[in-house]
Amino acid sequence: MQDFRSLAAGELEYIVKHTSNHWRKIFNVYAKLLLDWHQVNNRKNLPESWQKYRDQELFQSHSQEALIFSHFRLNQNTQAINIIAGKTYAANVDLPPLVWLDSYFAINKQHRLIVAPYPDYRQLSNERITYADERVEISTTVVPLHNQSNSGKIHHILIHRVLP
Template identity: 45%
Template sequence: MDTTQNKKILTRGFGAKTGHVAFYIEHPPAILSYKNISKIIPLEGGEIDYINNQCGNGWRKIFNVFAKFLFAAQLPDHNITNFPSWQSYRDSALLQASSQEALLFSPPDFSIKSYNWHIIAGRTYAKSLLKDQIFTNSLIWLDDEFAVDTELNLIVSPFLDYRQLSNIKINRLTKIIKGN
């Protein structure tokens, strides 16, 4: 099955080039040095704070919710178990070279098997990708917020925001990934 419709996708974002999980969001931070990145780059220590200071509360929420999800999921072989809290993981390892996750600003490319799980953050973004036929329309919608394609290990979840991907929904996302 050709899920990319013969389109070459330029994968770009923050974090590891391979790993356990990649979240996909539509836009990078509104900082000139990130607007035109053309590959996956690991963040350096303190770079999350820099982005938060430059871009405000929206990006703080994205990083916090991402770290909270990873901490709740406790994915096998993920180095998150070495940290006492999601905050310490966020500040010391999230999206850095040694991490096993990515935050990507490009559509998923299923022709390469880089991540165990692909999570598109936000129903609106996912539906725009479906409309553009970036991947096949084989998603099973579990409800208005979550969809799964087990063949592609693809999940659509609420956006990385406290209200949209609340702690209860983080737990639901964790159960989906673990097959519960």
């Protein structure tokens, strides 16, 4: 697996403040998706709101999540869950065979791969987030990212997307 750099405290806030509103929306959608995902999978000690999840957990070193901007390569870490952000992007990369659950979500359980709508409010709405969290079933074996000891080991989630 590639080495990832987690966000430093306050870095997400800095990115949102000094870039377009587009990034704020993306981070908000990811926070909603991942907080709901962890709640469905009974993770303990979660913040009580998606806003607090975004500010305290999202892409932090203890969160076991990564946002990747490189060309997609299937991760050899079979414990990782890969979320491909956007059907258009997914159509242009070499993916293993997918099972489409509806017109928005596709999965490959063997490779622990999910294709989801692009992370903005119109494409990945609250209703679609709920649908994904309740119906997209991929085994969620708990593993630490980079084999670091971690008191709250959680699901390793890699999110792939292209630059806007």
